[in-house]
Amino acid sequence: MQKLSKAEQERIAQAVQQAEQKTSGEIATALISQSNDYAVYELLAAVLAGLIYSMVIIAYSVEIQNWLQGLFWNYQIYYLTGFYLISTFLVILIVYFLANLPVIDRLIVPRKVRESWVNRRAWQHFAQSGVGHTKDGTGILIFISLLERRVDLLADYGIAQRVAPKMWQQIVDNVIAGIKSKQMIEKLCEAIVECGELLAKDFPRQDDDQNELSDNIVQLDN
Numbered sequence: 001m002q003k004l005s006k007a008e009q010e011r012i013a014q015a016v017q018q019a020e021q022k023t024s025g026e027i028a029t030a031l032i033s034q035s036n037d038y039a040v041y042e043l044l045a046a047v048l049a050g051l052i053y054s055m056v057i058i059a060y061s062v063e064i065q066n067w068l069q070g071l072f073w074n075y076q077i078y079y080l081t082g083f084y085l086i087s088t089f090l091v092i093l094i095v096y097f098l099a100n101l102p103v104i105d106r107l108i109v110p111r112k113v114r115e116s117w118v119n120r121r122a123w124q125h126f127a128q129s130g131v132g133h134t135k136d137g138t139g140i141l142i143f144i145s146l147l148e149r150r151v152d153l154l155a156d157y158g159i160a161q162r163v164a165p166k167m168w169q170q171i172v173d174n175v176i177a178g179i180k181s182k183q184m185i186e187k188l189c190e191a192i193v194e195c196g197e198l199l200a201k202d203f204p205r206q207d208d209d210q211n212e213l214s215d216n217i218v219q220l221d222n
Helices: 006-020 039-059 061-071 078-099 102-108 111-128 166-180 184-202
Strands: 026-032 139-145 150-155 218-220
Touching (some): 006 026, 026 111, 026 184, 039 061, 039 102, 139 166, 139 184, 150 166
Parallel strands (some): 026 139, 026 218
16 A cells, blocks of 8 residues: 555544544544455456456367467477466466556456445454544544455444434545545544534534543554
């Protein structure tokens, strides 16, 4: 994953600081290139492509044999078998390589599988990062997974009891639109400020409020 520049990280941190001036809620952000490697689906796609290819070339075995006979003066019957094996292996290899491209991954991996893995990875970070362990249970996490073009917004128990999940959906949708339009930083900063305004209604900033979580975005390895 291409790391965010220092300027981009500072913009996000400033947006968090701005949002938290109005609320006792704690806003955390995290970014990951992909929530799973999806290797099984990539391998299945490659093997399936190899199977289809092998069925096609078997159907044209006579034509291929004639071509090989014209190509080699000392043609042997095992040349045809070798052609089958080598070409099929190359097709599998090429398709597996292409399946690792994000645009192909999004096509071959079922949407529900991608959503499930992003949600699972988001909850894992939610627990490990301390977002789920603030004093009053007022932590929220904006978790962005780039390959899947998915954003999960998780709220701790204090917020979940007061703010309906549907209230976050428009914020999430705007960030997703930003990812697709190459405006992720702008839309994320807007989302952070909107979260602060939404939280301020039920969780206004207190005089003794302390900053319990880092304002910096966490860039996770896969």
